[in-house]
Amino acid sequence: MSERGWLMPEEMLRDAPAYNPRPSELADLELLLTGAYAPLTGFLGRADLIALQRRGRLEDGTPWPLPVTLEIPESLALGLDLSDPALRSIVLTDQEGAPIAALEVTDTWPTRDGRYGVGGPVRQLGDGRHGPFQRLRRSPAEVRELLPPGRVLGVVADRPLHRPQLAQIAHAARTLAAHLLVLIPVGDAGPGGLSPEVLVRTVFAARDRMPPATLVAVPLVRRGDEIRDALLRARVAAAYGVTHLLSTGEMLSGGGPRVLVPRELAYDNRDGQWRWRDDIPPRNRRLALTNEEIDDLLDRGFPLPEWHTPPAVAKELARARPARRHRGLVVFMTGLSGSGKSTVARGVADHLRETGDRTVTLLDGDVVRRELSAGLGFSKEDRDLNIRRIGWVAAEVARHRGMAICCPIAPYAAARKTARDMATLAGAGFVLIHVATPLEVCERRDRKGLYAKARAGLIKGMTGVDDPYEVPLDADLTIDTSQLSVDEAVAAVLHHLTETGWVEPK
Ligand code: PPS
Structure with a gap:
């Protein structure tokens, strides 16, 4: 579904049925509308899905990591007439019923659970905005506009940033002489189980410990396949103008930004700096806390130690996870x-x-x-x-x-x-x-x-x-x-x- 140039007069939508997609589908819709999923311009049809499954590419050969799909109830699907441009559109709405986008259905097929998959291009209606963090949800075009020329270091902050991550970020930004772009995934609860609200607050709390940065909330939803999720993130990061992506997980290859895998840092108690662990004598080094250790401290009501976590970040986390x-x-x-x-x-x-x-x-x-x-x-x-x-x-x-x-x-x-x-x-x-x-x-x-x-x-x-x-x-x-x-x-x-x-x- 990478063709463009599709138009439909507003009046044709007057009689179109309305449908409120599931939250994860709405998140995908927003990424489609903002161009974060470029070159995709709509939900994938069957031919693209089959090609994706077989070759990891869309039908036209474009590499793409994951299905972007929409399902609708059977009754809605059976009411469409794909041969008539006036009768094949659906108005997609938010939970309150406010229109967000028009979908021109080009393909429908029954799914296992008695619903119907639908593919076709989407077009924004109104300002297309919905959900929390609207101020932070900038489109790739808006963000690219804001970025200074030159390299852009991208970080997908799906967990709070503690000092070791902040030191890695600062080091990478300095080495590359890059501007920093922090993408905060707000499509679902992150891997640590933190709500998007808390995640955004903790990342903002670390802002004064970062080099000059642009922060953006992106409605990314994890599919649960680590590698493909990472590939999709890399694609979205590229759409936002990221040239170098700081990775914490999988090594990526293929299109998109260059991926940097940072070295493991440790705290050097001789001068309070975080540096490559092997450059610190064992008796002077403290390893970063694991996620389990952090949860355990919070569960017991202990403050996260200052050598590890900036106090403002620690405060947000203590609020989110009381003793x-x-x-x-x-x-x-x-x-x-x-x-x-x-x-x-x-x-x-x-x-x-x-x-x-x-x-x-x-x-x-x-x-x-x-x-x-x-x-x-x-x-x-x-x-x-x-x-x-x-x-x-x-x-x-x-x-x-x-x-x-x-x-x-x-x-x-x-x-x-x-x-x-x-x-x-x-x-x-x-x-x-x-x-x-x-x-x-x-x-x-x-x-x-x-x-x-x-x-x-x-x-x-x-x-x-x-x-x-x-x-x-x-x-x-x-x-x-x-x-x-x-x-x-x-x-x-x-x-x-x-x-x-x-x-x-x-
Ligand atoms: S259950 O299985 O959890 O719904 O049972 P519970 O609500 O704890 O009820 C158990 C008390 O009911 C008495 N009682 C029986 N227990 C087990 N099996 C049978 N057939 C039965 N008939 C009556 C028994 O005194 C239990 O009390 P406790 O306090 O456990 O001794």
Whole structure:
């Protein structure tokens, strides 16, 4: 779809159907409209997609790394008449229904999920703008206009810039005598899980540590194929005028800018400079923190060290990822009936209420079965529904930064996973504790006489007797109350929560 020179009178669009594409498709649309995907001028048709799959090139031989496609509902596709220029256009809109572009469909085909792929050139309607960071979303032509003549060093900042990256950038810009162009991908959450808003703020926070730079937000969405994504970025960077691209990942070849792979820098504690690691004696060098180390410091509420991260960047990151002790948490205790879950959970809840560190909601088995799950029995379906309800309530508590402690048997791994996912989605933590007291001990305790009844065949489907218990493989902590006193078990849980930063150390 690289032909140009397509025109369609406005009045032909008056009766055209409107469609709001998915966010990733809207991001592609914006890149098409601004010319960032040049020479592409529209969504790819079937012939281009087939050529792309076979040869990594469009039908006309242009190398192109990734499909740029649009799918529409079947009903919309079947209403088009491709033989009539007046009946083959769709107005593409933003989420509010405001028109962004006209698509003249030249090709449609059914896709696997019952929708239709559509290809054809797009043309901007109105100012074509939508979404956040509009001020930063400049088109390639606008940016090329702003750039001074000469070399342009491009950096795709898909993670916050710490001192080692900033030193690499400064070094490359100096060596090349190039102007710096920082492209911030804002199409989706970056590889570190940071929202585009946070990413933009952290990159701006590092601005005064960069050589003179132009910063642009680009709605790039990762497809998940590292090499092809890198190739697409290189193409987009080239459209923005980048002559040299600083890479952190894959080596690229083919068209587009020259790619520089920077050397690994380390901090030299003799003079506080970042330089090539091999130029620093081992006793004087500090390696850059890994992403995991950075997350771990933030989770514990420690400031990122100044030798590694400019304070303004550290401040943005601390805001975006507060210490665990300030985030919501679901503590999920699973184990057989009589294993001691409720007793330990009550001990943990009492302790936290005494210290006042956390507001605690205890979702105890019996109480839940009375208040939340009245009427449910012990079939797999009922148990799953019971755990789902507990997981939902717990996630709501944690969404508002509270701590929920749950202690159902929860015999099925899939249901426990659902509870974990609900907490994660609420932005909260989830700690799974397996109370692994052996069946014989639970049975010997038999406070409610249920095991005896089950053995006598008076009740059916008793967990551990004639009903399954799937031992968790993903427990964060395992405790066995036949080996520990109640106090010791409570202490073990509190120790774990303190060690992992969820509870303030005393
Ligand atoms: S589940 O599987 O998570 O939905 O179970 P839960 O809500 O924790 O309920 C377990 C308590 O119900 C009592 N009870 C049974 N447990 C297991 N199997 C059967 N068939 C059964 N029938 C009744 C039992 O007393 C459990 O209480 P706890 O506190 O675990 O001892």
